[in-house]
Amino acid sequence: MEYIRSMDFDELPEVKNLAAMGWDGAALDLxxxxxxxxxxxxxxADILAGIGFSLNYVNEESDAMMLLGTDNDMTADWxxxxxxxxxxxxxxxxxxNLVYMELSFEGDGYNLYSVPVLLNGEExxxxxAYDFGTEQWSVLGARQGMDESGMSDKDLRLLQEGDEITTLWYLASASGDDDFEPYTAATITVTADTAFGEMPLPDGSYSMVFEMRDAMDNYAYSDAVTFDCAGGEIITTVYED
Known part of the structure; x- marks a missing residue:
């Protein structure tokens, strides 16, 4: 406090963050x-440390929702x-084979993503990685999570021909408040030509929410926007009060 008084401040200036902005549930325009x-x-520009989105596939007829993951592929006018x-x-x-993927690092010219799988039966x-300069995807390798002692695995295991990868999907009901649960999807055998990349989403309805984050790891979430995909056409709908 002596330091504050020496600077002629009676109290520390208020630091603006997401909690004070009222942006949670922000409406979207079209x-x-x-x-x-x-x-x-x-x-x-002063409040946010980053902005991205989460994406879900929604099937209301079967009351099912699949979490596809997170990304920051958007146009930003900061x-x-x-x-x-x-x-x-x-x-x-x-x-x-469609995967769940989560944006894990935003670098200078590249993004890193984490894709949970079973590799030869183990988690x-x-x-x-996605390189913005070359516009190419690459698989760097695979890591396990924390061990029984709580230590994170730092060793990157390279994929080898003959490895079996089982993809995981995260499903919940569309109408309830139940948590997403992992389910095994497809199993592939790694070959010399195995590659990661973008693939077309199946026809259906997809829900996106903008996710805002500040430097103190406070989060705020926009209203959802819905994309109905059919035959290569996309119809966009935003929620209106």
Missing amino acids: NDEGTSILTLGPEA ENGVFYDNFRGVWGGIDG YNLQT
Whole structure:
């Protein structure tokens, strides 16, 4: 406090963060091109440490929802605090098999993603990268999670021909509050040509939520935008009060 008094401050200045902005549940707009828009204003550049989205597949007829993961593939106007979705009807997959993937690191010119799988029957996370310069995806290897002592696995295991990878999907009911549970999906055998990349999403309904994060790891979430995909066409719908 002596230091504060020496600076002629009676108290520390208030640090603005997401908790004080009222952006949780922020409404979205829709432009003439069918793009959803989140408008926060110029303050966003000072408040936010990052912004991305989560994506779900929703089947109301079967009351099922599948969490596809998180990404930050969007158009950002940081000067004005306006953010646009860049939904193109594609998602990550390995050898043509759709996966759950989570954005784990935003680097200078590249992103890293974590993809939970079973590798030869054991739980691993594939580490994949997207290079913005080359516009190419790559699989760096696989890591296990924490061991019984709570230590994180730092060794990166390279994939080998003959390895068996079982993809995992995370499912919940669309109408309830139950948590997402993992289910095994497809099993592939690694070959010399095994590759990770974007693949078309199946026809259906997809729900996206913008996720805002500040430097103190506070989060806020927008209203949802829905994309109905059929035959290569995408119809976008935003929630209106």
